[in-house]
Amino acid sequence: MTALTATPITAHAAPARSFAGGLAAFARREFRDAIASRWFLLYTVAFTVLAVGVSFLSLSGVGSHGFAGFGRTAAGLLNLIMLVVPLMALTAGAGAIAGERERGTLIYLLAQPVSRTQVILGKYAGLATALVCSLCIGFGVSAGVLAWRTGGVGIASYAMLVAFTALLALAMLSVGVLISVVSRRSAVATGIALFVWLALVFVSDLGLMASSILFRLRVQEIFGLAILNPMQSFKMAVIVNMNASLDVLGPVGAYASFTLGRALPWILAATVAAWAVLPLALATILFARRNSP
């Protein structure tokens, strides 16, 4: 029964995989799980159908020869994106950690030769790739319809819309993952994610309007508060990118165009990018410091 020679327990016996390698393994698994899931299929189909629908509606007003078809469609898609994409990303992120915790699979994953940072960043990377793929399918089909009917007029602004949308998706996914880390159950995480979605899409606008009246906010303060909401930053960035004047947004837009000039799109993009980085960083720190899985 006693072993003739014990296997020595030394660091050379079974070296751990590199940080990037472990992260990539989680990202691949998360991507595979995401694209095989119903939510991915549902969101992708819904977004594609809506995007194509908006494309046809945009074209119907200008005839088959099309006038700046991509640009008009981009403007038409803006409100759709602001509703659908944050919902997709927030709910996807909300299930990332809380779901594993609830199923009891998180403890088993953490018992493998991986760090918590690898787990959370790998899951984020996999979900982010799946989300961007889903968006690209929707935008791609829509772009195909537009190219077939109008040629390539305005395609640059359309491409920028896709890039900004991907950035918004990453930002909302980051918020979703943060919610997931602090939630014990996936149902709670999804509930909080839906509340955040409602707050960002609807309540923040109303709150800003009320605050500006109640506190007699100055125009620069209103602009500062507005761009704190990543949706507003995204909306303004897309409008600026379409070479439209922010005057359509009233005095605040005019103020932003006048004072920030060419730096405005960069500031807006940086704001959305900060929403992609900071919640994820906070989620990573909180996850690493959790007392138990």
Add this chain to the structure above:
Amino acid sequence: MITATNITKKFGRITAVSNVSFELADGASLALWGSNGAGKTTLIRCILGVCRFRGRASIGGIDVRRRGRHARALVGYVPQELAFHDDVRLASAMTFFAGLRRATPATAARSLAAVGLTGHERKRVRDLSGGMKQRLALAIALLSDPPLIVLDEPTSNLDAAGRGEVVHTLRALKQAGKTLIFASHRPDEVISLADRVLVLERGHIERDTTPAELWPTEKPVQVVRLHLVMASEADAAETLRRAGHAVHLNGDGLCVAVARDRKAEPISTLARHSIEVRDIEVLDDVRFPEVQP
């Protein structure tokens, strides 16, 4: 060498593990013994570095808190019940964990073969029986041929045949020189596998002892093999265990560890429960015989 020094783990006001210290040499096997809530699982999680705790634990000189990823690379972990995504196919699960553990597909195939799961690669995890899931967990644990195997009540959800298979595999691993740390409620497993026993009670170490000292009536012990009607073997095994006997059911009768001067005791115990014994065989080996799967 595995070293644990003053490990203390609290969940709020509840102290799950309190000042637990021990050392375990390479190639040795340690059983964690105690009632439910004694702190066995929490201690295992501390040793694996998957939860925060006070004190110090190291595996092969690697601090599990500071360099947990590298320490866990030396460990194969088998949970009480494999918790993994139910939809995943067995081959896909193996590929994922092989990726985390720097194992090749060929190694993954060998690990599956070693636990008798070759041919089941297309099955989904949810379609595996409890015993097959446990063997899958063992295959994953052995992927990188780690020198230390940590098991948390690995047979508690298995039937007699499944238990026999797992114990047989663990005995082979021990003979191959692996170091084992395992939690168990079963005296037969502890007698069969452990060199040392840590008796835990309410998070404290009550005794650091050996199986023979823990069950003195079995020292000196003999193993008797009882031959019964096949259908009554499982009931007989449970009856004897409830009566405090260490029992091993291996498909070729029921092996019971008994004191040398009380060899008839299991027979009278079974008679009281109307279970007929057809034949009895006294084995010379003090230890339990190898189990034939």
